[in-house]
Amino acid sequence: MLDKGLIALDWGTTWLRAYRMSAEGEILASSQPQAGIGNLGTGDFESIFAAVTKDWLEEAGDDAPVIVLSGMVTSRQGWIESPYAPCPADPRSLAALAIPHETKNGRKIWFSPGLSTTIDGKYDVIRGEEMQILGAVDGLGTGRQFVCLPGTHSKWAVVEDGVILDFRTYMTGELFEATRRHTIIGRMMEHDAWSDSGFDHGLDAAEADRGLLGELFAVRSRTLLNALPVEESGAFLSGLLIGSEVLEAQRLYEIGGEVCIIGNPALTELYVRTLSRHGIRSRQLAETMAAQGMFRFAHSVRERA
């Protein structure tokens, strides 16, 4: 169906990852220009798109590949705003809400929708990471599977038979920065120090389950009472927050067995460490999984078109 191959742009707030893929889903070429939408003005989108795809489109000539875009470039702050597809969702339901657009050069391109959930009174949205989740699906086992994408806004998704059943976002990374930079607990911290033992003590505090509002202030109290060395307090805060996230996700989704973690190695390693304390195995995948997810999405777009 994608006999001319695919050009896929995973275009977020802080990065742009562009892929040229074969009809079989192999990555033939890729580029990562410094062009996250966070720093762009209106009108920049078209010219950056043209520059990034120029060589690939010239090589293709008349055999025009399918072109898809996902991520924050499809948000109100992006190039073309697309709606949210509700959970449960799969490539076909996403493709049904994709927005076609013709560039000034007469190229037809497709903007993926975001993904939303309102299941059980939760409210949540994704733009971009859903392609990483879809990309991981092929490698997952049968039955209910769990995917975790740690970061500024960590995501946990429940997947079954290629369908994203539900997901939940945790403000873990952003709260780490906001509390250590803008509250009293950051004042007695050595921001560049790391300590595995501090991290583990933070996990202990999270697992004691006394509640986050109290434990956050206690980071300072522990230091004042000489129960936590200043140079371990940053890692302690990290452990407290990641431990709390895993606890919240476990309660929501009754997570067990194996979790598939997609992210940068240093961060995913902390999640592996946390999950192993709960007897949960984990498998790590690279963030380029988005390319595989967009390949699956593009197949459904082509079926629709």
Place this chain on the structure above:
Amino acid sequence: MLDKGLIALDWGTTWLRAYRMSAEGEILASSQPQAGIGNLGTGDFESIFAAVTKDWLEEAGDDAPVIVLSGMVTSRQGWIESPYAPCPADPRSLAALAIPHETKNGRKIWFSPGLSTTIDGKYDVIRGEEMQILGAVDGLGTGRQFVCLPGTHSKWAVVEDGVILDFRTYMTGELFEATRRHTIIGRMMEHDAWSDSGFDHGLDAAEADRGLLGELFAVRSRTLLNALPVEESGAFLSGLLIGSEVLEAQRLYEIGGEVCIIGNPALTELYVRTLSRHGIRSRQLAETMAAQGMFRFAHSVRERA
């Protein structure tokens, strides 16, 4: 015992409240100069103290009153650093750790200790609010009683027969500011708007008990999915955080019956509203309760001296 009366200084980071009290604990005069320790340099303490107490000491002449100071003025960033008295604590155990000091004018003054707890693996510290708690004790019923001091760092204390058994600090107010000023959820907020309905929906979200890291991000998702009007999202965040604090405190201390709330009326009203949803009655007291607490503390200091 305090036959010459008392001068009591409740001296915190952002305020100084000075009281001249009679032998019976009546407030004869008070002043609130703009002199929180947050903006003072070394050496300022002595001169501000002299200015604030000058008239009162001249009037007293040879009948020198007892002079006590509490709050952040007793911290490392303050005038004289005092230790922490561990819970359970009462005026006598606090007085045992008070630090005497002679001013340049030859006046003997007493710095109260802070209060700490390490009960059940919690770690927590107070400097200043313990005097408000002690001040409220006389008006409390018999048996186990609960005192709440809402604010930047909200405190909940468990009191029985005049003894502070334990307490816990929640980073509620500071997290409200840090998240609305320094994270993504503040971007779509009207910071000056208020909405009772938004606050109540925030309480609903807290009581659903899905965990704070997820609910914080959901403030944004609710707005994007049109489940929360932008002008209600600030009040929603307030309800989410205060509701979470009350839930944490309830779980820790099995709070029931009546709670004594000490703070400014606008803020305590939100706590009254929250507690009433849990069938808990509340009584509101003014922050000047610190004067009564320092009077009790001064009695024990005088017994010791």
